[in-house]
Amino acid sequence: MTKSLGLSVMRIGRQVAVGGWVALLLAGSAAAQDGAKDPYEGFNRSMFAVHEAIDKYAAKPVAQVYDNVAPLPVKMGVGNFFGNAGDLWIGVNNAMQGKFGSAGIDLGRLLINSTVGIFGLFDVASELGLEKHDEDFGQTLAVWGVSDGPYFFWPVIGPRYLRDTGGWGVDVLVDPIATTRPVSARNGMAALRFVDIRAGLLPADKVVEEAALDKYAYIRAAYQQRRRNQIFDGRPPRLDD
Amino acid sequence: MMKKLFALFFAALLAGSVVAQEAPDALVQRVTEEVLDIVRKDVDIQNGNANKVVDLVDRKVLPHFNFHRMTALALGKEWRKASPQQRDQLTAEFRTLLVRTYSNALTGYKNQKVVFKPFRMAPGETDVLVRTEVLQPGSKPVQLDYGLEKGDNGWKVYDVEVAGISLVTNYRDQFATEVRNGGIDGLIASIAAKNKSIEAKSEKK
Numbered sequence: 328m329t330k331s332l333g334l335s336v337m338r339i340g341r342q343v344a345v346g347g348w349v350a351l352l353l354a355g356s357a358a359a360q361d362g363a364k365d366p367y368e369g370f371n372r373s374m375f376a377v378h379e380a381i382d383k384y385a386a387k388p389v390a391q392v393y394d395n396v397a398p399l400p401v402k403m404g405v406g407n408f409f410g411n412a413g414d415l416w417i418g419v420n421n422a423m424q425g426k427f428g429s430a431g432i433d434l435g436r437l438l439i440n441s442t443v444g445i446f447g448l449f450d451v452a453s454e455l456g457l458e459k460h461d462e463d464f465g466q467t468l469a470v471w472g473v474s475d476g477p478y479f480f481w482p483v484i485g486p487r488y489l490r491d492t493g494g495w496g497v498d499v500l501v502d503p504i505a506t507t508r509p510v511s512a513r514n515g516m517a518a519l520r521f522v523d524i525r526a527g528l529l530p531a532d533k534v535v536e537e538a539a540l541d542k543y544a545y546i547r548a549a550y551q552q553r554r555r556n557q558i559f560d561g562r563p564p565r566l567d568d
Numbered sequence: 569m570m571k572k573l574f575a576l577f578f579a580a581l582l583a584g585s586v587v588a589q590e591a592p593d594a595l596v597q598r599v600t601e602e603v604l605d606i607v608r609k610d611v612d613i614q615n616g617n618a619n620k621v622v623d624l625v626d627r628k629v630l631p632h633f634n635f636h637r638m639t640a641l642a643l644g645k646e647w648r649k650a651s652p653q654q655r656d657q658l659t660a661e662f663r664t665l666l667v668r669t670y671s672n673a674l675t676g677y678k679n680q681k682v683v684f685k686p687f688r689m690a691p692g693e694t695d696v697l698v699r700t701e702v703l704q705p706g707s708k709p710v711q712l713d714y715g716l717e718k719g720d721n722g723w724k725v726y727d728v729e730v731a732g733i734s735l736v737t738n739y740r741d742q743f744a745t746e747v748r749n750g751g752i753d754g755l756i757a758s759i760a761a762k763n764k765s766i767e768a769k770s771e772k773k
Contacts, residue, residue, distance in 0.1 A: 534670070
């Protein structure tokens with residue numbers, strides 16, 4: 328029951344859900360400066376409740392089974408494969424942000440991992456010192472000067488500023504997994520990617536559960552700090568206390 | 569007598585200067601390596617023995633932390649309005665919460681490696697960020713940075729950032745809401761209640 332619900336939810340969420348989960352727990356403290364940027368908090372909190380229910384009864388149990396059943400080399404291969412599938416778009420975003428050196432590294436990664444790394448199953452490029460980057464279209468928009476906009480919490484995909492909700496929509500349009508055919512193969516891959524990413528966040532669950540006085544506010548603050556850190560590529564200017 | 573006093577004075581001076589001279593990045597590296605060395609050898613900790621971890625963190629890590637500064641940072645402007653007694657109570661509860669929740673991260677230790685990023689500091693600087701990265705087979709490297717401030721007793725950590733998320737400033741909104749609803753005493757009570765529930769849960773296991 329749980330599993331079929333899980334899969335149907337995944338079909339709804341599809342691959343697009345992926346980025347949301349990453350942001351969910353691993354989410355810059357711009358918020359500290361101008362409040363929590365959460366004008367629709369009531370709406371967001373109800374969406375958060377929906378999200379939590381889906382996670383509790385569908386996404387998390389499936390991720391736990393996957394985490395327990397799949398051996399480490401399989402999990403590494405799965406993570407590497409989807410990482411490789413994302414590297415082209417990461418490179419394009421780096422180029423759109425004027426970071427051509429980084430874009431070159433992303434392209435190099437794609438070429439090496441798709442060939443020597445056997446369809447991306449092995450991340451040979453990282454071992455050669457070509458570091459993986461973290462980019463998406465929302466970050467490109469931010470570099471182009473688009474401000475965060477209001478904060479939203481969406482079920483399944485998780486927290487997103489307005490800008491990054493739009494950015495995510497563009498990420499989905501160009502996602503190589505989303506355009507994979509036949510549809511059954513696409514759905515299977517999207518579901519697997521979703522589960523892989525959710526499983527990667529399992530260790531963080533307990534920390535958030537224990538550390539937060541208010542889980543919703545804790546995740547919101549974490550997303551806002553994390554997003555700022557991503558936009559500045561890990562070196563955000565320090566804020567005054 | 570005079571000689572003894574002089575020797576003592578000199579020894580104290582020397583000891584003091586050693587503490588003061590350890591650069592912030594060297595401090596972070598030394599403590600990280602000491603702690604990981606212990607965790608690598610201790611099967612109990614790897615299996616999740618919470619008491620043993622808390623004890624290790626208490627002995628090795630916490631002497632290098634400035635919890636008053638951390639609490640002040642999380643509370644923001646309200647810190648100035650708090651009485652000395654409230655400050656101490658709040659610091660004690662917040663300290664318990666942070667130590668409990670984040671020492672758990674050490675029990676999940678599985679052959680992670682910590683890489684120390686190049687560090688440069690202008691002479692006379694008293695507030696720095698020491699950058700490290702945690703590498704784990706099969707996962708993306710996780711950025712782990714320490715904010716340190718130089719005080720009378722050498723460098724002390726006042727902030728820890730995981731993947732760019734400050735564990736301290738992440739509490740700002742929550743603290744502000746609690747203070748709005750129940751004042752500083754209300755905030756102290758909420759954290760105390762949270763600590764009790766975590767303790768009850770870990771005893772049940």
